[in-house]
Amino acid sequence: MRKPLDPERTQATLNEIAQRMAGEVNRGEVADYIPELADVSLNQFGIAVAPLEGPPLVAGNGDVPFSIQSISKVFGLVIALEHVGATLWRRVGREPSGDPFNSIVQLEFERGKPRNPFINPGAIVVSDIVLEHQPDGSDTHPVLDLCRRLADAPEIPVDEDVFASEVATGDRNRALGYFMLAEGNIKGDVRAVTESYFRQCSIAMSCRQLAKATRFLAAGGEGQDAKIAAVTSERVRRINALMMTCGCYDASGEVAFRIGLPCKSGVGGGVVAIVPGIGSIVAWSPGLDEKGNSVLALRAIEELAHGLDWSVF
Numbered sequence: 043m044r045k046p047l048d049p050e051r052t053q054a055t056l057n058e059i060a061q062r063m064a065g066e067v068n069r070g071e072v073a074d075y076i077p078e079l080a081d082v083s084l085n086q087f088g089i090a091v092a093p094l095e096g097p098p099l100v101a102g103n104g105d106v107p108f109s110i111q112s113i114s115k116v117f118g119l120v121i122a123l124e125h126v127g128a129t130l131w132r133r134v135g136r137e138p139s140g141d142p143f144n145s146i147v148q149l150e151f152e153r154g155k156p157r158n159p160f161i162n163p164g165a166i167v168v169s170d171i172v173l174e175h176q177p178d179g180s181d182t183h184p185v186l187d188l189c190r191r192l193a194d195a196p197e198i199p200v201d202e203d204v205f206a207s208e209v210a211t212g213d214r215n216r217a218l219g220y221f222m223l224a225e226g227n228i229k230g231d232v233r234a235v236t237e238s239y240f241r242q243c244s245i246a247m248s249c250r251q252l253a254k255a256t257r258f259l260a261a262g263g264e265g266q267d268a269k270i271a272a273v274t275s276e277r278v279r280r281i282n283a284l285m286m287t288c289g290c291y292d293a294s295g296e297v298a299f300r301i302g303l304p305c306k307s308g309v310g311g312g313v314v315a316i317v318p319g320i321g322s323i324v325a326w327s328p329g330l331d332e333k334g335n336s337v338l339a340l341r342a343i344e345e346l347a348h349g350l351d352w353s354v355f
């Protein structure tokens with residue numbers, strides 16, 4: 043049996059990690075495909091742990107909002123599964139891709155069925171489903187609604203400048219969309235579907251908010267969190283399995299080896315890690331490695347998980 047989380051010890055460990063990360067020289071490089079991400083200061087580091095019970099524990103820049111980017115793919119998946127259940131898996135696979143998140147080659151070999159929901163084409167199919175089921179006339183994005191509800195933070199915004207830049211530079215994602223349309227795996231309008239995807243990527247949240255919003259994945263579903271009662275424990279287990287195998291793209295194996303927890307990263311520099319039965323961890327630092335994962339966020343989660351003996355193994 044794993045020991046329950048000790049808030050004082052966890053907070054002290056978070057403070058030590060934040061202090062160490064503040065002095066770290068090798069911080070990776072910020073994403074530079076859009077100015078809004080390229081201009082974020084590299085010298086930031088934040089971390090938060092949301093225990094199953096009680097308030098989040100936060101250190102460093104854990105209250106600074108950042109672009110959640112691909113972490114939004116987890117929330118999109120939750121919503122799409124609520125709408126279509128296991129039929130989703132006819133359109134999206136459940137295998138790691140071993141390729142970069144925006145790769146196009148595998149999609150051609152595999153006739154427009156993306157390997158998993160966490161690479162871009164998989165997330166675009168998920169967005170197609172979310173958009174198809176969005177009630178007519180609703181003026182907020184379903185992923186934004188879910189994030190606000192789970193984090194108890196109605197002020198969470200979409201960063202409209204990030205969104206405009208994502209749309210302006212989004213040809214590769216639209217190409218993925220049109221290719222899948224040609225293969226019969228997209229039903230809606232590709233421009234509208236990719237814009238819905240870009241909008242969810244452009245949500246800005248802090249480590250504290252994101253830790254609260256992902257805590258249900260540590261709680262095990264089924265009544266553990268009244269805000270997301272529809273997510274069964276079986277579904278929670280499966281989302282965690284996908285995060286473990288596919289959540290950090292072509293570095294997922296390495297991350298599982300180093301950290302031993304289901305993780306999901308985004309090019310804004312955030313990483314979510316789930317400790318089943320204990321809580322969720324979110325670390326953020328904008329500098330990325332060559333695979334698009336935050337250098338310091340991964341290092342911090344690794345140190346925390348080892349320090350407190352948190353692992354699913």
Ligand code: DON
Pocket residue numbers: 110111112113143144162208215240243307308309310334335
């Ligand atoms: O889809 C894109 O290209 C961007 N919105 C980046 C998404 C993302 O975070 C991928 N990876 N880490």
